[in-house]
Amino acid sequence: MKENKLIEIYQNDSVKISVRKEWCKACGICIEFCPKDVLAADEQGKPIPININECIKCSLCELRCPDFAITVEGGE
Amino acid sequence: MKTVINNYIREEMFPNIWCPGCGNGIVLGAIIRAIDDLKWDKNKIAMISGIGCSSRITGYVDFCTMNTTHGRALPFATGIKMANPNMKVVVVMGDGDCSAIGGNHFIHAARRNIDLTAIIINNMIYGMTGGQYSPLTPTKKFGTTAPYGNIDQSFDLVKLAKAAGASYVARGTVYHVRQLTSLIKKALNKKGFSVVEIISDCPISYGKMNKMRTVVDMLKWIKDMSVSKKAWEDLSPEEKKEKFVIGEFLDIDRPDYTELYSKVMEEAQKMGVSR
Ligand SMILES: Cc1ncc(C[n+]2csc(CCOP(=O)(O)OP(=O)(O)O)c2C)c(N)n1
Ligand code: SF4
Ligand code: SF4
Ligand code: SF4
Numbered sequence: 272m273k274e275n276k277l278i279e280i281y282q283n284d285s286v287k288i289s290v291r292k293e294w295c296k297a298c299g300i301c302i303e304f305c306p307k308d309v310l311a312a313d314e315q316g317k318p319i320p321i322n323i324n325e326c327i328k329c330s331l332c333e334l335r336c337p338d339f340a341i342t343v344e345g346g347e
Numbered sequence: 348m349k350t351v352i353n354n355y356i357r358e359e360m361f362p363n364i365w366c367p368g369c370g371n372g373i374v375l376g377a378i379i380r381a382i383d384d385l386k387w388d389k390n391k392i393a394m395i396s397g398i399g400c401s402s403r404i405t406g407y408v409d410f411c412t413m414n415t416t417h418g419r420a421l422p423f424a425t426g427i428k429m430a431n432p433n434m435k436v437v438v439v440m441g442d443g444d445c446s447a448i449g450g451n452h453f454i455h456a457a458r459r460n461i462d463l464t465a466i467i468i469n470n471m472i473y474g475m476t477g478g479q480y481s482p483l484t485p486t487k488k489f490g491t492t493a494p495y496g497n498i499d500q501s502f503d504l505v506k507l508a509k510a511a512g513a514s515y516v517a518r519g520t521v522y523h524v525r526q527l528t529s530l531i532k533k534a535l536n537k538k539g540f541s542v543v544e545i546i547s548d549c550p551i552s553y554g555k556m557n558k559m560r561t562v563v564d565m566l567k568w569i570k571d572m573s574v575s576k577k578a579w580e581d582l583s584p585e586e587k588k589e590k591f592v593i594g595e596f597l598d599i600d601r602p603d604y605t606e607l608y609s610k611v612m613e614e615a616q617k618m619g620v621s622r
C-alpha cells in the first residue's frame with residue numbers, strides 16, 4: 272500500500288478543488304478543457320487553480336480526469 | 348477528496364498503469380458513475396475483460412472481476428450470466444479485442460440477445476502491442492502495420508451490432524463525458540444485449556502515428572470529428588464518412604437468452620414428470 276496521499280487543496284467560500292498529486296500524470300486535459308481557464312500547469316505540468324473565483328463548478332475537469340486526481344466540491 | 352469513485356475502486360492499485368491522458372481512465376470513471384447512479388450492489392456486478400490496455404480496467408474496480416483471454420471476454424461473460432442470471436454482467440473490450448479476434452463472439456452474443464452490456468473502448472488501434480491497425484482503424488489513418496495509411500474500410504460497430512440483433516446500441520466519446528455516462532447507464536439498465544462504443548484516445552500508439560502528439564490534440568480531434576445524429580443527416584456523403592456519429596441508435600425490447608433458456612428448462616422439467 273502506498274502511504275503518501277499528497278493532496279493539495281485550494282478553496283474559496285463556495286468551491287474546493289483538490290488535486291491528488293501522486294495520482295496526477297500531468298496529461299493537461301483538465302487544464303486545456305476547463306471552460307473558465309481556472310487551471311494552469313505547475314512546474315510538473317500538474318493543475319493548479321490560478322482563477323478559482325471564476326470556477327463555475329461544472330465538474331468537467333473531474334469527469335474527464337483519467338486518473339481520478341482532481342475533484343471539485345461545492346457544486347451540485 | 349472522497350468521491351463516489353472511491354467506493355468502487357481498488358485504491359491500492361492506483362495510480363493506474365495507463366499512459367498519461369489515456370481514455371481508458373475516463374471510461375472507467377464514466378462506468379463507475381453510471382453504476383453509482385443506478386445504486387447497484389457492487390457484489391452483484393461482474394466485470395469481464397479480455398486482453399489489451401483497455402482490458403486492464405477490471406483490475407481497478409471492486410466488483411467481481413475477471414481478466415480473461417484476448418477476444419474471449421464475451422464467452423466467459425455468457426457462462427457467468429447463464430450460471431447466475433441475477434448477476435449484472437458488464438464486458439469491457441478494446442476495438443481489436445472486440446472486432447478482430449473477438450468479432451465472431453460479438454455478433455453471436457448480439458444474435459442471442461443475451462443480457463450483457465458490452466462496452467467497447469475504441470481507440471482505433473492495438474494500443475498494448477504497439478500500434479497495429481485494427482478493424483476499427485479508419486481508412487487512410489496510420490498504424491505501425493499501415494505505414495502508408497490503412498487501405499481497409501473499418502467496421503461500423505453500431506451497424507454491426509444492430510444487424511446482428513442487439514437490443515440497445517449507442518456511441519459516445521471520452522470528450523463528451525456527461526453524455527457518455529448517461530449512455531452507459533441506459534445500456535446497463537437494458538435487458539438484452541446492449542452495446543456502447545466509445546471513441547477514445549490512445550496518444551501513445553494512435554496519436555503518435557497520426558500526427559497528434561499530445562493527448563490534448565487527440566481529444567480536440569475527437570471533439571471536432573464527432574457529430575450528433577441530427578447534424579450528421581445534413582452532411583455530404585464524403586463528410587459523413589469521416590465523422591463519428593454519436594448518440595443512441597437502437598433501443599428495442601425482445602426476449603433475452605437467459606429468459607428463453609429458463610423457459611426451456613421449465614418445459615423440459617414438466618415433460619420429464621409427465622413421461
Ligand atoms: C490469442 C492472442 N493473440 C494475440 C495477442 C496479442 N495481443 C495482446 S493485446 C492485443 C490487441 C490490443 O488491442 P485492443 O484490443 O484494441 O486493445 P487496446 O490495447 O488498444 O486497449 C493483441 C493482438 C494475445 N494476447 N492473445
Ligand atoms: S469545475 Fe469546471 S470551471 Fe471549475 S475548474 Fe473544473 S472545469 Fe474549470
Ligand atoms: S486531468 Fe487529471 S491526470 Fe490530467 S493533469 Fe488534470 S489532474 Fe492530472
Ligand atoms: S498504449 Fe494507448 S491504450 Fe495503451 S495505455 Fe497507453 S495510451 Fe492507453
